[in-house]
Amino acid sequence: MTAPALRGRVLPTLNADGTRRLIRPRLYVGRTYRWRRSLAIALMALFVGLPFVRVGGKPAVLLDVARREFTLFGTTFLPTDGVLLMLLLLTIFVFIIWMTALVGRAWCGYACPQTVYMEFLFRPIERLFDGPTGKDGRGVRRVLKYGVFAAISVVLGNVFLAYFVGTDALAAWVVRSPLEHPGPFVLMAVTSGLVFVDFAYFREQMCTIVCPYARLQSVLLDRRSLVVGYDARRGEPRSKGKPRPGNGDCIDCGACVAACPTGIDIRQGLQMECIACAQCVDACNFVMNRIKKPEGLIRYGSQEGFETGSPTRLLRPRVVAYALALAALLVTLFVVGASRQEAEITILRGAGEPFTRQQDKIVNQVRLRIDNHARAARSFRLELADSKGGRLVAPENPLRVRGEGHRIGSVFVISPESAFTGGERRVELLVHTEGEPLRMVPLRLLGPIEGGAP
Ligand code: SF4
Numbered sequence: 001m002t003a004p005a006l007r008g009r010v011l012p013t014l015n016a017d018g019t020r021r022l023i024r025p026r027l028y029v030g031r032t033y034r035w036r037r038s039l040a041i042a043l044m045a046l047f048v049g050l051p052f053v054r055v056g057g058k059p060a061v062l063l064d065v066a067r068r069e070f071t072l073f074g075t076t077f078l079p080t081d082g083v084l085l086m087l088l089l090l091t092i093f094v095f096i097i098w099m100t101a102l103v104g105r106a107w108c109g110y111a112c113p114q115t116v117y118m119e120f121l122f123r124p125i126e127r128l129f130d131g132p133t134g135k136d137g138r139g140v141r142r143v144l145k146y147g148v149f150a151a152i153s154v155v156l157g158n159v160f161l162a163y164f165v166g167t168d169a170l171a172a173w174v175v176r177s178p179l180e181h182p183g184p185f186v187l188m189a190v191t192s193g194l195v196f197v198d199f200a201y202f203r204e205q206m207c208t209i210v211c212p213y214a215r216l217q218s219v220l221l222d223r224r225s226l227v228v229g230y231d232a233r234r235g236e237p238r239s240k241g242k243p244r245p246g247n248g249d250c251i252d253c254g255a256c257v258a259a260c261p262t263g264i265d266i267r268q269g270l271q272m273e274c275i276a277c278a279q280c281v282d283a284c285n286f287v288m289n290r291i292k293k294p295e296g297l298i299r300y301g302s303q304e305g306f307e308t309g310s311p312t313r314l315l316r317p318r319v320v321a322y323a324l325a326l327a328a329l330l331v332t333l334f335v336v337g338a339s340r341q342e343a344e345i346t347i348l349r350g351a352g353e354p355f356t357r358q359q360d361k362i363v364n365q366v367r368l369r370i371d372n373h374a375r376a377a378r379s380f381r382l383e384l385a386d387s388k389g390g391r392l393v394a395p396e397n398p399l400r401v402r403g404e405g406h407r408i409g410s411v412f413v414i415s416p417e418s419a420f421t422g423g424e425r426r427v428e429l430l431v432h433t434e435g436e437p438l439r440m441v442p443l444r445l446l447g448p449i450e451g452g453a454p
């Protein structure tokens, strides 16, 4: 049974009846394509190489979600670095807003892994097997093509995992039998499978349907942002096939549409599906050269500039305001980062009764968490500063904490009942650490209200 035909414009990746329309963009090797290709080669080397790079003996990037530890260029951020991580995320967010207001979706067209791998790895391989027409090959060619796609997907899937589990764990998973580690093996298989489905089938739909950045584009861009656009003032009215006196320069050849990896016609104006890859720019320049017209009928410019003919002005109040906000965030990030302490001691909520009675003594259990931000393991010796005769009992003292790790421990404060006033008392926990000044952590201990019981 065929689906009923839809009226009006549907997604460029769908046919009018709702079935998938496979887009095979035609290749025009122009200036921007050469630029993007050079950048893409460098970026692919970076994406694949980064998890293997070591800075100060640690991975350049390791996002250990399971342990909630994030390593970036030699520095490990622990869960207690929440403020720093929030600041970092906010800085990245404001940077994206600023960059989009300034140069539109340059990230999508030039640096996003989806575009980089699709246009400069999978697409060239596809053209190798299917030829420049882009028609899906049949038989052995097809099997071989998808075999190569699958092999590359396994590599890329494993590289992706390396960002989260580290190269050492990944190497162990790769060399050992799947029976020894079925969980990680399933994870590797699923990740590789998703990469394969994405680049062999789903493709540009990741940009046009899934990616939230595309949806945000309409609020982040303004009429003066740099976009790829068609100069309708110069191109219209079109004349089919060749330029005619009195008409515009567009000869309605369709090269710009054939070159577009998301299947849109840029002559209809800026659309959410446009990833600013500029492949239509190269295509149209190629056509302009053939019909001996100046290049740039499709080019970078602002929507306002295309409509009015005014020059593109990138510097404007909004862009300056974002830049100032970004600078303020970067300074704050630097100050907070520089004042980050080598260790953090947090008093946790106690488990069970707030206190227990042992004859005329009151016992308070104090749970604490020690985060060691230093690279080396360190010992933390605990003492009690109390003038009212309390003493500290700790099952392990000093507490040894591994480098860039944390430990949760318990100590007990035993105090005379008479030391409590109004059901509580305040003392200080002294923490001695090698190479750091003495730290004083205030403690509020609960006890019996005069004459009361726990
Ligand atoms: S319209 Fe041009 S810039 Fe936009 S996605 Fe298509 S080819 Fe790329």
Ligand code: SF4
Residues within 6 Å of the ligand: 230, 235, 249, 250, 251, 252, 253, 254, 255, 256, 257, 267, 283, 284, 287, 297, 298
């Ligand atoms: S490639 Fe240029 S000339 Fe051809 S249809 Fe597109 S805008 Fe018109």
